Amino acid sequence: MTTWKNDPAHSRLGFVVRHLTITELAGRFAEFTVTAEIGKDDLSDAKFSMAAQTASIDTDVAARDEHLRSGDFFEAAVHPVMTFESSKVRLEAAGEGKISGTLTIRGVAKDVTFNFRSSEVVTNPMTKKPTRSFKVWGDIKRKDFGVGVNEPAAMVGEIVHVSADAECSPA
Template sequence: MKKIALSIVLGMFALLASAQTWVSDPAHSHLTFAVSHMTISEVTGNFTQFEVKVTATKPDHSDAKVEVTVQVASINTDVEARNNHLKTADFFDVATYPTMNFKSTSIKKVQGNHYKMAGNLTMHGVTKPIVLDVYYKGTVTNPMNKKETSGFLLKGKLNRMDYGVGPKFPAAFVGTDITISGSVEFTESK
């Protein structure tokens, strides 16, 4: 029995020792969104300050644990007045809820480089499950810093009303479905 327990403990240490942590490279990553406006056009924007941390033991990151922290005040729609309005209590209320957070709960291979990543998104003080499509673009050695670098694309949708964002604005004015997408490069953290 002692040998079995020792084997389990050693196996856990080996697994932990082989786990790699990867962090997002802000200069080569973006997180964007799109929402309909008055049902006839689309407003797009991005968050300029966010951080993604991935811990994985497999080379293709198929066992990844992902944590994302977005600074909501970094919202940018290329219109300063709109950015400022989105930061108010009418929408994101950044004074009360300065960050948006995502923590993965599972990742499952669909086919080839396509995965489904489930997790919990906390926005505006509300936590709800969400599923994202993730596409692994590969891993290369960055010639500039000689570190392993991995790339991913992500896509998904959420309903802003589920999170209490902009409840005074009906779907005919500001769409309820928000399309999110991102392209993130990760560098192995040593």
């Protein structure tokens, strides 16, 4: 097994949620890590983990970010990290499929399944290391994880679209 780690400068963990049933607002977690344990080139034995610092939430509006860090949403002081641990990668085509595992937010752990895509391995011309990207995306229900339970869907949409892109190389 080889351990792959993401390059923070070339990785992103973002989300989009509807606001006031009018528009969609995007945000991200600025501090997160992705680790992949890979033995087989086809990824059939791959195990992925992600850890994001909830206090690193960034929506480009400082007051909103502080509210999202509060007990009304992520309660970052009590739950500083949200995590994902994969249990299965099901490839449906070359480098594409589904990734299932446990997502934990605010201490609430739920099994989820996301879409998954991996690039081919290339040699990074800057670092000379083998490098590949992983993309994960899908939807979760924020209230399933105790996030914003007192916020009506008319204010903050209940479905949150999650999208992660990680450029990784062997550690």
